[in-house]
Amino acid sequence: MKAQPSAEYELYYWPSIQGRGELIRLAFEAAGVAYLDVARSPEAKGGGAKAIRAMLEPDGAGEGPPPFAPPILKHGPLVLAQTANILFYLGPRLGLVPDDEPSRLRANQVQLTIADFISEAHDTHHPIASGLYYDEQKPESLRRSEQFLAHRAPKFLGCFERVLEHNSAAAGQHAIGPALSYVDLSLFQAVSGMRYAFPVAMARLEKKTPLLVALHDRVAALPRVAAYLGSPRRIPFNEHGLFRHYPELDK
Amino acid sequence: MKAQPSAEYELYYWPSIQGRGELIRLAFEAAGVAYLDVARSPEAKGGGAKAIRAMLEPDGAGEGPPPFAPPILKHGPLVLAQTANILFYLGPRLGLVPDDEPSRLRANQVQLTIADFISEAHDTHHPIASGLYYDEQKPESLRRSEQFLAHRAPKFLGCFERVLEHNSAAAGQHAIGPALSYVDLSLFQAVSGMRYAFPVAMARLEKKTPLLVALHDRVAALPRVAAYLGSPRRIPFNEHGLFRHYPELDK
Numbered sequence: 001m002k003a004q005p006s007a008e009y010e011l012y013y014w015p016s017i018q019g020r021g022e023l024i025r026l027a028f029e030a031a032g033v034a035y036l037d038v039a040r041s042p043e044a045k046g047g048g049a050k051a052i053r054a055m056l057e058p059d060g061a062g063e064g065p066p067p068f069a070p071p072i073l074k075h076g077p078l079v080l081a082q083t084a085n086i087l088f089y090l091g092p093r094l095g096l097v098p099d100d101e102p103s104r105l106r107a108n109q110v111q112l113t114i115a116d117f118i119s120e121a122h123d124t125h126h127p128i129a130s131g132l133y134y135d136e137q138k139p140e141s142l143r144r145s146e147q148f149l150a151h152r153a154p155k156f157l158g159c160f161e162r163v164l165e166h167n168s169a170a171a172g173q174h175a176i177g178p179a180l181s182y183v184d185l186s187l188f189q190a191v192s193g194m195r196y197a198f199p200v201a202m203a204r205l206e207k208k209t210p211l212l213v214a215l216h217d218r219v220a221a222l223p224r225v226a227a228y229l230g231s232p233r234r235i236p237f238n239e240h241g242l243f244r245h246y247p248e249l250d251k
Numbered sequence: 252m253k254a255q256p257s258a259e260y261e262l263y264y265w266p267s268i269q270g271r272g273e274l275i276r277l278a279f280e281a282a283g284v285a286y287l288d289v290a291r292s293p294e295a296k297g298g299g300a301k302a303i304r305a306m307l308e309p310d311g312a313g314e315g316p317p318p319f320a321p322p323i324l325k326h327g328p329l330v331l332a333q334t335a336n337i338l339f340y341l342g343p344r345l346g347l348v349p350d351d352e353p354s355r356l357r358a359n360q361v362q363l364t365i366a367d368f369i370s371e372a373h374d375t376h377h378p379i380a381s382g383l384y385y386d387e388q389k390p391e392s393l394r395r396s397e398q399f400l401a402h403r404a405p406k407f408l409g410c411f412e413r414v415l416e417h418n419s420a421a422a423g424q425h426a427i428g429p430a431l432s433y434v435d436l437s438l439f440q441a442v443s444g445m446r447y448a449f450p451v452a453m454a455r456l457e458k459k460t461p462l463l464v465a466l467h468d469r470v471a472a473l474p475r476v477a478a479y480l481g482s483p484r485r486i487p488f489n490e491h492g493l494f495r496h497y498p499e500l501d502k
Contacts, residue, residue, distance in 0.1 A: 058413050058416070058417060063353075063419070064353070064357050064360070065357050065360060065361050065413075065414040065417060065418070065426070065427070066410065066413045066414060066417055068364045068410045078353055078356075080356055080357075080360060081360050081364075082359070082360045082364065084335075084363060085356060085359045085360050085363055088356070088359070089356055102314075102315070102329055105331055105339070105340055106315050106316050106331075108333070108336045108339070109315070109316060109318070109331060109332050109333045109336050110316050112333040112335060112336055112363075113319045113332075113333065116319070116370075119370070123374070127378050127391065127395070128391065128394045128395050128398055129395065129398035129399075129402065129403075130403075131398065131402050132398065137394075140378065140379065140391050140394070143379045143380075143388075143391070144379050144380065147379060147380035147382065148380075151380065151382050152380075152381075155319075156319070159317065159319045162316075162317045163316040163317060165309070166310070166316060166317055167316070168314070175316070176316070
């Protein structure tokens with residue numbers, strides 16, 4: 001779905017990376033619902049990083065609390081930050097979560113676990129500070145990556161595998177309920193990111209998570225998702241985002 | 252409120268630390284609602300770490316997805332993990348958040364930002380791996396703490412200060428809406444933890460966040476919270492939890 005100036009949903013996120021914003025882009029794209037990816041328009045047209053900075057001002061969120069960081073969603077008068085929070089709001093509106101309270105809470109539980117996982121994946125290349133360059137924290141990155149790949153990644157991926165196994169409503173096909181949810185889309189992104197960042201380790205790790213790999217492949221093949229992934233709207237992975245490929249970290 | 256075997260709410264969290272579970276304990280205590288802090292009973296009586304491990308089994312959460320880690324809440328057939336998710340569920344039930352959807356989402360936004368902050372505070376003493384001892388990552392901890400105290404802590408605390416400033420319904424008195432919410436309780440805990448872990452740096456940092464400090468003091472003085480803090484139910488801060496006092500990290 002092409003971003004349209006008339007879209008009722010506005011996403012504010014860095015225009016040059018997938019990052020956490022990608023979990024929200026994927027939801028809109030998979031649902032086929034129009035959204036404006038505001039910062040990808042030029043500054044002269046109200047876009048760019050300038051548009052994000054305006055949302056971070058004390059009054060940028062209108063009545064809502066000032067956001068700490070993007071992604072930020074604007075929908076009418078409502079301005080929301082925090083990826084999992086935005087997806088919690090969008091889920092029922094995009095038809096990407098069952099409507100009952102227990103299902104929504106369960107989706108949120110897994111989504112927050114994905115958030116923890118991608119934060120730890122990020123910290124493999126920024127273990128000391130997000131404000132320093134990778135080159136300024138390389139020995140620490142080597143140590144952290146080794147630990148992450150040996151202990152944390154298998155634990156998180158194993159948990160996601162069990163979530164798929166356990167969802168009796170969909171017998172390994174979906175994380176929550178009987179159909180595609182935003183959690184499935186975020187699991188797709190987590191696997192994609194891990195494959196980009198750690199191709200060697202991930203080839204080994206994913207042998208133990210066949211349901212997760214199958215989910216990744218099914219999501220990638222969904223017509224709207226496939227169209228998105230093949231379009232210029234999908235920003236390629238790169239070494240400015242959450243998942244970065246530094247071969248020396250991939251053992 | 253004393254934990255009672257008949258309580259309808261069961262909290263599963265490590266019995267020897269405040270950690271993330273404390274944000275949930277504080278909500279029950281401030282609301283005056285009975286809860287069973289399951290793992291603080293002896294193993295022979297169904298408590299201890301054994302009770303937590305049982306919840307982490309593939310079928311431990313009943314119909315819900317297997318949790319990644321505690322805290323875990325059991326309420327009737329519903330089993331939920333992830334601190335912010337548990338508080339989202341409990342908020343309206345404990346009278347600790349306004350009932351309308353925008354307020355609940357705004358509370359969740361700030362709560363998730365608090366979660367990010369306390370994760371970063373934790374990583375000051377575990378920048379390489381949560382599975383290694385502090386002594387095995389001390390040089391890295393020194394570097395990370397310096398960056399955290401110089402850049403991240405002021406940014407987070409400044410954001411919380413602006414949240415209080417901006418909430419026109421309570422003019423600096425509360426984070427969300429016109430009355431006490433679980434977000435206020437978690438902000439209290441964040442300030443308490445920072446004061447414990449980094450007394451030197453925090454004395455400097457909190458000069459710039461007078462509303463946050465005033466909120467901390469008001470929360471601490473609430474009769475139910477004060478009674479809790481003075482009781483043996485409040486586990487003291489220690490060097491096994493999220494917030495740890497290592498003087499060498501506190502510059």
